Amino acid sequence: MHETDAARCAELENQLFDGDDPWPDFAFVRELAAPHNRYVAARVDDKLVGYAGISRLGRKPPFEYEIHTVGVDPAYQGHGIGRQMMTELLDAIGPDSVVYLEVRTDNEPAIALYASLGFKKVGVRKRYYRVSGADAYTMRRDPVK
Numbered sequence: 001m002h003e004t005d006a007a008r009c010a011e012l013e014n015q016l017f018d019g020d021d022p023w024p025d026f027a028f029v030r031e032l033a034a035p036h037n038r039y040v041a042a043r044v045d046d047k048l049v050g051y052a053g054i055s056r057l058g059r060k061p062p063f064e065y066e067i068h069t070v071g072v073d074p075a076y077q078g079h080g081i082g083r084q085m086m087t088e089l090l091d092a093i094g095p096d097s098v099v100y101l102e103v104r105t106d107n108e109p110a111i112a113l114y115a116s117l118g119f120k121k122v123g124v125r126k127r128y129y130r131v132s133g134a135d136a137y138t139m140r141r142d143p144v145k
């Protein structure tokens with residue numbers, strides 16, 4: 001993903017996370033610039049239709065990671081794009097690290113995607129989403145043996 005994609009990502013955020021604090025373009029610019037983050041974009045005919053990001057936590061190994069975000073343009077959902085982006089991020093960090101994420105407890109498509117990639121529910125965070133007040137599951141993927 002490039003800095004020039006930030007506005008399009010913010011546009012998709014508004015569509016996908018309306019009512020849940022969608023990230024503005026400058027948040028994408030800031031996160032992209034951070035060396036401990038990795039972001040990928042999915043494109044169809046040069047149009048950005050998906051984005052996903054992961055962040056490395058801490059300063060010293062062994063590192064843990066956190067999925068920041070994943071979103072696919074509604075017109076392109078259900079065609080394997082979300083899975084492909086998640087797989088790319090997880091492959092990039094390798095099998096040896098713990099990865100966390102938060103997901104709304106009512107977000108069945110995302111929970112199914114994460115579960116299929118080895119994430120397990122490890123807790124509930126009440127009213128994690130400030131604006132809507134929705135609860136989140138914390139999900140964790142343990143190192144792949």
Ligand SMILES: CC(C)(COP(=O)(O)OP(=O)(O)OC[C@H]1O[C@@H](n2cnc3c(N)ncnc32)[C@H](O)[C@@H]1OP(=O)(O)O)[C@@H](O)C(=O)NCCC(=O)NCCS
Nearest residue numbers: 016070071072077078079080081082083103109110112113
């Ligand atoms: C979650 C999201 C990123 C998935 O992207 P996608 O490209 O539509 O997903 P894929 O086509 O790659 O499907 C991957 C898996 O997700 C799950 N999934 C996708 N759509 C689903 C649906 N409507 N119902 C149930 N499970 C679904 C399935 O497990 C699927 O695997 P399968 O195809 O082997 O059955 C997408 O739905 C999205 O952008 N949602 C809105 C934003 C969001 O909620 N992001 C996650 C925030 S934590």
